[in-house]
Amino acid sequence: MDGQRFLLVTHRDPDVDGIGSILAFGKALLNAEKRVVLFTEKPVPSPSNLLKGAGMVVQDPCPEEDFDAVVVLDCSEMTRVGARRSFVEKYKPLINIDHHETNDFFGDLNLVDTGSSSTGELVYKVIKAARLTIDYDVAENIFAAIQTDTGSFRYDNTTAASMKIAAEMISYGVKPSKLSRKLMHGYTKSGLRLLELALGSVEYYHENTIGMMTVSLEMIEKTGAQAEDSEGFVDFPRFVLGVEVAVLISQTDENEYKFSLRSNNRVNVALLASRFAGGGHAKAAGFSRRGSIDVLKREFLREAVQFL
Numbered sequence: 001m002d003g004q005r006f007l008l009v010t011h012r013d014p015d016v017d018g019i020g021s022i023l024a025f026g027k028a029l030l031n032a033e034k035r036v037v038l039f040t041e042k043p044v045p046s047p048s049n050l051l052k053g054a055g056m057v058v059q060d061p062c063p064e065e066d067f068d069a070v071v072v073l074d075c076s077e078m079t080r081v082g083a084r085r086s087f088v089e090k091y092k093p094l095i096n097i098d099h100h101e102t103n104d105f106f107g108d109l110n111l112v113d114t115g116s117s118s119t120g121e122l123v124y125k126v127i128k129a130a131r132l133t134i135d136y137d138v139a140e141n142i143f144a145a146i147q148t149d150t151g152s153f154r155y156d157n158t159t160a161a162s163m164k165i166a167a168e169m170i171s172y173g174v175k176p177s178k179l180s181r182k183l184m185h186g187y188t189k190s191g192l193r194l195l196e197l198a199l200g201s202v203e204y205y206h207e208n209t210i211g212m213m214t215v216s217l218e219m220i221e222k223t224g225a226q227a228e229d230s231e232g233f234v235d236f237p238r239f240v241l242g243v244e245v246a247v248l249i250s251q252t253d254e255n256e257y258k259f260s261l262r263s264n265n266r267v268n269v270a271l272l273a274s275r276f277a278g279g280g281h282a283k284a285a286g287f288s289r290r291g292s293i294d295v296l297k298r299e300f301l302r303e304a305v306q307f308l
Ligand SMILES: [Mn+2]
Pocket: 017, 018, 074, 099, 118, 119, 149
């Protein structure tokens, strides 16, 4: 950590791992008296805005400085950074810290480990290697990142290593029950209404091995919920016995849909998503496409069944 000024960014529509990673790394750098700017394209969404230090994150206009390095976290490729990509790319070296299977090594320096539960786990390793100080704020963000990306220590990426790091974060004062209440149980009434409608949309295909849920803009409007309230909904079809691939189709514009894919066992959904120019992890991936919902569903199912 020879530099003095760091710009930290994550992917657009960031999740808790993305925001937790920039906050944990940012705070650890601040603890070492470095100058740090944490930047997101849009205001930090719920529930990540409840993380310790979320108030540090800035949007446009980003204070332009002569950064000594830019660190891109939890981002598989530079297009995922979003609209401010060219601003981010102005700075060198570009450091890529990520755990997505489809990471394309866009950085000048790449710390990519697909065996890592989360980017938060990699940030922990960098903090240790650089001998930066972990305090409560750093610990909360690392714990939250690991907890979220492992589905509260239920998914395949829950390893001895990730649990050891989580345990160490507890020794800094993190209270798992308090943190998960803050991050995961913050349902609004409208969010629950959205879930009700989404559950009613679930369909099964290919001898019940594919479970598909849809959240339309109409549902969001009708319930008064936010689009991010559907975060995690894909676990409902996913946890149905017999389902191998769970899909959440979220309408993002009149003719635009985001497919979030989850695999229970043998299907590599990162590969499946890559057939539609998307990506992610073997067990959790996604892509966006434009078109009519019926055509998109049909095209998706045609590819998906080849994996089953
Ligand atoms: Mn992640």
